[in-house]
Amino acid sequence: MFRDVIQFKGLDVGKGLRLIKGNSGEWVRLLGSRDKSELSLEGTHLLVAGGRTPNTSGIGLDQAGVETTERGHIRVNEHLQTTAEGVWAEGDCAGSPYFTHVSQDDFRVVIDSIAGRSRVTTGRQVPFCLEVSSPNLFPPPIPSWRSRTPP
Numbered sequence: 001m002f003r004d005v006i007q008f009k010g011l012d013v014g015k016g017l018r019l020i021k022g023n024s025g026e027w028v029r030l031l032g033s034r035d036k037s038e039l040s041l042e043g044t045h046l047l048v049a050g051g052r053t054p055n056t057s058g059i060g061l062d063q064a065g066v067e068t069t070e071r072g073h074i075r076v077n078e079h080l081q082t083t084a085e086g087v088w089a090e091g092d093c094a095g096s097p098y099f100t101h102v103s104q105d106d107f108r109v110v111i112d113s114i115a116g117r118s119r120v121t122t123g124r125q126v127p128f129c130l131e132v133s134s135p136n137l138f139p140p141p142i143p144s145w146r147s148r149t150p151p
Contacts, residue, residue, distance in 0.1 A: 054093045078120040079113040
């Protein structure tokens with residue numbers, strides 16, 4: 001639906017872009033590539049969404065007996081215990097949703113686990129939202145009484 005609204009508004013959607021550099025001022029300009037072809041994007045407003053990679057490679061986790069997943073997150077159980085005894089991980093590196101409030105809850109799970117209490121990460125609700133304010137892509141609906149032409 002979001003993509004349909006953007007295209008209806010005459011905006012372009014690019015996927016699979018690799019950004020090389022960008023400049024900003026009165027206009028924003030991004031240089032990148034897609035499918036081995038160079039491209040340039042310009043506009044007054046650009047929305048760029050990028051993926052995240054945990055910063056866990058090359059820090060000796062394997063030497064400590066801590067395993068990682070295929071995506072680079074530290075392998076943990078529902079108590080955030082790693083594969084190494086006496087070692088816990090929390091937040092982004094443990095594969096939890098990438099929100100500050102989730103990391104805070106992860107801290108509570110780890111502290112309770114160390115203290116011998118049983119708090120877990122499974123079953124927790126994770127609130128989040130997306131706000132798009134400029135340009136206004138989703139204007140409020142017009143009440144039916146205002147959309148009718150006067151007699």
